[in-house]
Amino acid sequence: MPYTLSQLATDIRSTLEANPGPAGREKIRAHVSRALKDEAFVAAHLKDRPAGGNPREVLYEDDTLGFCICGHVYEPNAVGNPHDHGTSWAICGQATGITEMTDWKVVEKGDGDKPTLVVPERVYDLKPGDAHLYDIGFIHSPxxxxxxxLIRVEGANLDHVKRSRIKAFQP
Ligand SMILES: [Fe+2]
Structure with missing residues (x-):
């Protein structure tokens, strides 16, 4: 049986209703993995974008719980700064290509206008089929x-979530 977007949304909704905490997010990670391994799902929802266009498309947003399912399609050389997802979590699911992800460790917590300073802690690849949970406050850079x-599930639509001020520490 092919896995569909509406089935994925239903699975996420019932998981969050039963368990809105980190254990529920781990279960959602497994649902995202299932979608990533479904060729028809990937072909239906992840398509090349016009060159220079927005890599992000919100495929589904839940009116009640606020989570969303997005398709991200990146051109080569897409490099992001260290960031968190504010008050939200996100699951990053790699469908094609490779994301080299760096996890960062806080060396000095920010305050007001002062950014949080971070140093790299771990570098690893997300390969096709991998889904990784970036929990609330977790700092990373792709x-x-x-x-x-990518198929990405966000606890709340990150288009509307304020991010923390974060900077790489320069000794
Ligand atoms: Fe991120």
């Missing part, structure tokens, strides 16, 4: 050197 397609 580097994508080849065309890459």
């Amino acid at each position: 580097r994508r050197m080849m065309p890459s397609m």
